[in-house]
Amino acid sequence: MNQAVAVIKEIPAILNQVLAILNTFMEMVLSVLLAFGVISGPSTDEPITLKDAENVNLAVVALADTHIRPTGINPYNFDCGIEDIKNSGIDFDALLIAGDLSELGDDVSYELMWDSLNKAEIENILLATGNHDIRVVYDLRTEQIIDKTNSFLGTEIDKPYYSYDIKGYTFIVMGSDKQLLEKAFISDEQLTFIDSELERATKDGKPAFVMCHQPLENTHGLPEVWKNGGIGEQSDKVREILEKYKNVFFLNGHLHDGVYENSLEILNEENGVYSVNLPAYGRENDYGEFLQSGLGTYFEVYDDEVVFTARDFRAGKALEGYTMSFTLK
Numbered sequence: 001m002n003q004a005v006a007v008i009k010e011i012p013a014i015l016n017q018v019l020a021i022l023n024t025f026m027e028m029v030l031s032v033l034l035a036f037g038v039i040s041g042p043s044t045d046e047p048i049t050l051k052d053a054e055n056v057n058l059a060v061v062a063l064a065d066t067h068i069r070p071t072g073i074n075p076y077n078f079d080c081g082i083e084d085i086k087n088s089g090i091d092f093d094a095l096l097i098a099g100d101l102s103e104l105g106d107d108v109s110y111e112l113m114w115d116s117l118n119k120a121e122i123e124n125i126l127l128a129t130g131n132h133d134i135r136v137v138y139d140l141r142t143e144q145i146i147d148k149t150n151s152f153l154g155t156e157i158d159k160p161y162y163s164y165d166i167k168g169y170t171f172i173v174m175g176s177d178k179q180l181l182e183k184a185f186i187s188d189e190q191l192t193f194i195d196s197e198l199e200r201a202t203k204d205g206k207p208a209f210v211m212c213h214q215p216l217e218n219t220h221g222l223p224e225v226w227k228n229g230g231i232g233e234q235s236d237k238v239r240e241i242l243e244k245y246k247n248v249f250f251l252n253g254h255l256h257d258g259v260y261e262n263s264l265e266i267l268n269e270e271n272g273v274y275s276v277n278l279p280a281y282g283r284e285n286d287y288g289e290f291l292q293s294g295l296g297t298y299f300e301v302y303d304d305e306v307v308f309t310a311r312d313f314r315a316g317k318a319l320e321g322y323t324m325s326f327t328l329k
């Protein structure tokens with residue numbers, strides 16, 4: 001059962017003004033810390049490398065839970081991740097962010113986020129809404145995130161869920177159709193959309209990617225790691241649709257679980273349907289072998305396999321032992 005949520009149309013101007021002042025102060029502190037070498041950008045010693053750069057069909061960075069807030073240095077930490085991606089020299093085809101773009105859902109945070117994303121120089125940026133984004137001002141924030149997605153992709157998306165093809169591979173982004181505190185509400189219309197898009201996307205044997213902020217129920221350590229941490233009532237219906245098709249990769253955030261054995265969940269072995277939990281980027285993680293903030297994943301798509309690699313983008317470091325290869329069915 002979801003708790004009641006307050007329905008307001010916009011963040012009060014006074015709160016935005018206070019946050020803007022705090023952000024200006026934090027930027028001054030940051031410039032001093034940088035000048036004295038107390039903090040520094042990502043390492044360039046271990047740049048991102050692809051398994052087979054000559055034959056890769058698609059290379060994608062997938063992050064979640066950036067939780068941008070104007071009152072700390074995590075906007076800078078997010079910029080460091082963007083810098084790490086650029087340091088690789090790899091022309092990534094897409095950057096995915098699986099929701100909770102901001103911590104408070106305030107206007108200042110999104111402006112910081114858009115500034116960072118504009119620096120990324122990645123052709124396709126796909127954003128999902130997370131509960132932190134939409135639980136306070138659902139209509140305004142959903143609309144803004146859709147508008148920003150449209151400006152990145154040149155699309156005319158008008159719903160919190162959509163589908164987008166890159167180099168012949170389909171990405172389906174899910175989003176709650178109504179305002180809830182933690183879970184998502186996936187309408188019948190959205191379920192039908194996911195079903196038909198997956199049918200289209202996978203009919204020639206290509207993998208397809210579905211991004212949703214919340215994980216499926218009973219995956220990635222749920223409910224033990226978080227009693228109310230799953231999608232919610234429509235989870236079984238979503239899973240049933242995913243399992244109908246071959247080579248489907250479901251990507252979720254929300255749990256703030258780092259990188260460990262529970263990051264991968266096999267949903268249907270025969271069809272090659274998997275769930276990959278994306279660690280939180282913008283705050284420390286609660287479970288796992290690697291817990292620090294700044295974590296994320298990148299994946300490479302080849303003719304016969306998909307390779308996922310977890311990474312500390314903030315530090316510019318590889319995470320040993322967390323490359324997973326999936327042979328396509």
Ligand SMILES: [Fe+2]
Nearest residue numbers: 065100132254
């Ligand atoms: Fe989150």
